[in-house]
Amino acid sequence: MIPASPPRADREVRVRAPGKVNLSLRVGARESDGFHPLATVFQAVSLFEEVVARPSNDLRVTVSGQHADRVPTDMTNLALLAAQLLAAHTGIEAGVHLHLHKAVPVAGGMAGGSADAAAALVACDALWGTGLPREELVELAAQLGSDVPFPLIGHTAIGTGRGHLLAPAMSRGEYHWAFAVREQGLSTARVFGVFDELIAGATGLEPEADRALMQALRAGDPHALGRALHNDLQHAALELAPSLAEPLAVAQDAGALGVLVSGSGPTVAALARSRQHALVIAAAMTAAGVADEVMTAVGPVPGARVIQTTRGS
Ligand code: C5P
Structure with missing residues (x-):
């Protein structure tokens, strides 16, 4: 384990990640791994989750905003799992306090929880100074859930596989x-x-x-x-x-x-x-x-x- 350079206690990183709409979602029959093959087109929309990461001795999460009471704050929270995965992947021994401010509907089909996880990866990467390239963060995101890579990329993208393999798509206008x-x-x-x-x-x-x-x-x-x-x-x-x-x-x-x-x-x-x-x-x-x-x-x-x-x- 590499101890992270000790961050100032009042240092913080604020990250914004978007919710999404599937403009098209085509679903094949369930495969032996339990997942369905998808062909989808994602569009990121201007409902933004905000995640603030601050140094902490442990991993913990607090939540505010839309229906905050319905978001778990134990280790089932996808943002905490994202922080834990990044720490394990980089061999960093560090905690974090994540504060999630929700604007995307909870369990609404707009990937709000996935946006929190994507934002947590970016925020912890900056707070801990691990400096992973975006492609590596995208690979970690895919381990957390099918919809987590897209809020890292944003804009418009075609998703295949479980929806986690992304290719940017051309889009003009608003x-x-x-x-x-x-x-x-x-x-x-x-x-x-x-x-x-x-x-x-x-x-x-x-x-x-x-x-x-x-x-x-x-x-x-x-x-x-x-x-x-x-x-x-x-x-x-x-x-x-x-x-x-x-x-x-x-x-x-x-x-x-x-x-x-x-x-x-x-x-x-x-x-x-x-x-x-x-x-x-x-x-x-x-x-x-x-x-x-x-x-x-x-x-x-x-x-x-x-x-x-x-x-x-
Ligand atoms: O990947 P994620 O954790 O978001 O998926 C939640 C659940 O949705 C999976 O456990 C699975 O039952 C279902 N799912 C699926 N096929 C996909 C994506 C998700 O069956 N392509």
Whole structure:
């Protein structure tokens, strides 16, 4: 074990990492490792998790912001696991106090927990001075969960494998979103379980990249993107939470260019024509009482990065 150079007690590193929407999520049949092969297109959106890392003798986490009470603070917390993995990987003997400020819905299908883990990797790497190249952090991220590498990279990317093998995708312009958030989250594992029941007996579901969608992104055409949005997990999410049909319908009536469940849900994402239109859709969902909360955001945005370093006095 290499002892980390003793950091000043009041030193801190602040990192911001984005949530995501799967613009397209195509899912194949479960494989022998228990995971499903995916072909997905991620877009990072401007709902940001903020993680502050400070020196500590042990590994601990505190949480504030949106539904902070629903985030575990024991060693099941993905951000703590990220810090532990980085320490083990680099042979550093150091603790950290991570403070997570949540803005991405908890268990909402927008990878908020994964963004925390990605931000924790970047924050600890800076705090401990381990200086790993981004590609090495991405490899560590993939060990933590299928959705953890993407918030490190951000922007727009194609994900294959379990969704963890990323290739950057060309995208032009800005896309405006309204989100309907449901207080009660959905378990990713459960949604994949219902997906298995729904496709029982079907074979040959090889996930493919989406040509029309990639073309829409290259052209910067939100109307074409709206038509190409697709989620193979949507039926499974609706099976577990049938009331999700309501925000989908309300957003469509409010003129959304496309609507879908985000990832494994239960957040519903509606693509708008403009920032103003996103606010109109959000207002319509609020007025109809079909969401516990509504949010608007724009994408794509960059991946996890240090926004402030305080050196200590
Ligand atoms: O990788 P992660 O921990 O986020 O996955 C959570 C659960 O979602 C897995 O345990 C698995 O049941 C399911 N999953 C899957 N196929 C994927 C990704 C996740 O079946 N490609």
